[in-house]
Amino acid sequence: MTEPARPPSEPVAAAGDDAVDRALVARWLAGDEWAAAALVERHAQALARFAASVGVRDDVDEVVQDTFVRAFRSLESFRGDSSLRTWLFTIERRLVVDRHRSARRRRDQADVPDADAATTATALDGMVAEETERRVHQAVTELSPMQRQVFTLRVTEGLSYKEIAVIAGTTEGAARVHYFNAVRAIKERLDA
Amino acid sequence: MRDCVGWGEGEGEGEGGGGPAAGASLEPRDLLPDLVADAADGGSRLSSADRTRLLAHVATCAECQAELQLVRTARRAGWAVTPPTDIAAIVSALPRRPGMVGSRVPPRAYRYAWRIAAVISTVAVGALSVAVLQNRMRPPVRTAPSIQLPVPAAAASPPEVAQLPARSPHVSAPAHVAPAPVGAMATEVASTEPEGGLEVGGRLADLSDAQLNELLGDIDRLDAVPEGEPDLAGPALSARGGESL
Incomplete structure (x- = not known):
């Protein structure tokens, strides 16, 4: 197996960079198109990871692009109650849910997300180099969709329970429960 | 392995941004993802005091040590599978606002554009300077003979x-x-x-x-039109330049 291409650095936009995002949004609203490119560059990778974690397979790029298009169409309505990244995750999650529903109607399948998750695990396993990382990743992909979503946002993206609750459409308490259940399930998988 | 009993006596309660709420329900395990994320991206999800308190707890808690390792591994695994994204394609698909300035060029290319512009400006200024110097050394334009006008x-x-x-x-x-x-x-x-x-x-x-x-x-009432073009075959330049011999 070849060594996977790791990101050269940590996220372009770390959590806590809300002020930078707000400034870029203001510049874009004022007509500066370069601000849009900067915003995309800051958040595209995180959105791609999240899309993969919730079961998007081959068309991650398309989902990320649609997320940005939707976001920029309504960027004037972004009030900054949450961080921009949380808002983008929320839009992307709705988008993925809509796509799953459409796919389910077309294919008359009962539970597309779980089926996608299994396929995603197979497809992405090859990208993980180390055995331990591969096993952890495999265990994550076998979580329930909600657990996987919460665990990914909490661990991979470093979001707070409050932010996760907004994205997942749940409460902070429920997000915390999902997280601890996910950690327990992963440990059990690794110990098995 | 001994289960984590939470904050021990004297360790206090964490109040980091990762917990569901600041208060009694926050456990050290809640803050482990924040500890890892802060170390990775330089964020400030945890205050300095919370980080110190959490590290002190982890040093004495085997379960939290194991879970910290799990969180680190899971984060690395999550980053390792980051699907590639085409930034330029995404940007080109974005809606334009009326009166947009600039082009759909990513910031990195934008910086190169500035360098190119700087080079062009330098060349232009140099060429302008040469042109001005040449003009100053050119012999004066010979115009029509003086016309004596009745000046008040x-x-x-x-x-x-x-x-x-x-x-x-x-x-x-x-x-x-x-x-x-x-x-x-x-x-x-x-x-x-x-x-x-x-x-x-x-x-x-x-x-x-x-x-x-x-x-x-x-x-x-004049019946003659002065010559408008300079006489290129005019008098030679003197050594001092600009003055006719």
Whole structure:
């Protein structure tokens, strides 16, 4: 197996960079198109990871692009109650849910997300180099969709329970429960 | 493995941004993802005090040590499978706002564009400087022979000009006239005309309306048109440059 291409650095936009995002949004609203490119560059990778974690397979790029298009169409309505990244995750999650529903109607399948998750695990396993990382990743992909979503946002993206609750459409308490259940399930998988 | 019993005596309660709420329900395990994320991206999800308190707890808690390792591994695994994204394609698909400035160029390319612009500006300034120097070394334009116009007596020899010392043929504008860089060449050329020719510069401004009308009438009656083009085969340049031999 070849060594996977790791990101050269940590996220372009770390959590806590809300002020930078707000400034870029203001510049874009004022007509500066370069601000849009900067915003995309800051958040595209995180959105791609999240899309993969919730079961998007081959068309991650398309989902990320649609997320940005939707976001920029309504960027004037972004009030900054949450961080921009949380808002983008929320839009992307709705988008993925809509796509799953459409796919389910077309294919008359009962539970597309779980089926996608299994396929995603197979497809992405090859990208993980180390055995331990591969096993952890495999265990994550076998979580329930909600657990996987919460665990990914909490661990991979470093979001707070409050932010996760907004994205997942749940409460902070429920997000915390999902997280601890996910950690327990992963440990059990690794110990098995 | 001993289960984590939470914050021990004297460890206090964490109040980091990762917990569901600041307060009694927050456990050390809640903050482990924040500890890892802060270390990775330099964020400040945990305060310095919370980080110190959490690290002290982890040092004595085997379960939290194991879970910290799990969180680190899971984060690395999550980052390792980051699907590639085409930033340029995404940006090109974004809606444009009315009156957008700039182009759909990512910031990195934007920086290169500035460098290119700087080079072009430098070259342009250099070329302009050469052109100006060449103009200064070019012999004065030969215009039509002096035309003696009836100049009103009031404007014939204004005191300001009359008092100027004739130290240089290049000095032509009265002292009270502000310098005009763009017209400096034309003024210099006009100054080479013999005394008594058509005076240009501030003197016209001294004429009254009636005098101007009379002057314009005289010009209309002229039957000769001065040459507008310089004589390229004109006199050679002197060593001093700019003056006819």
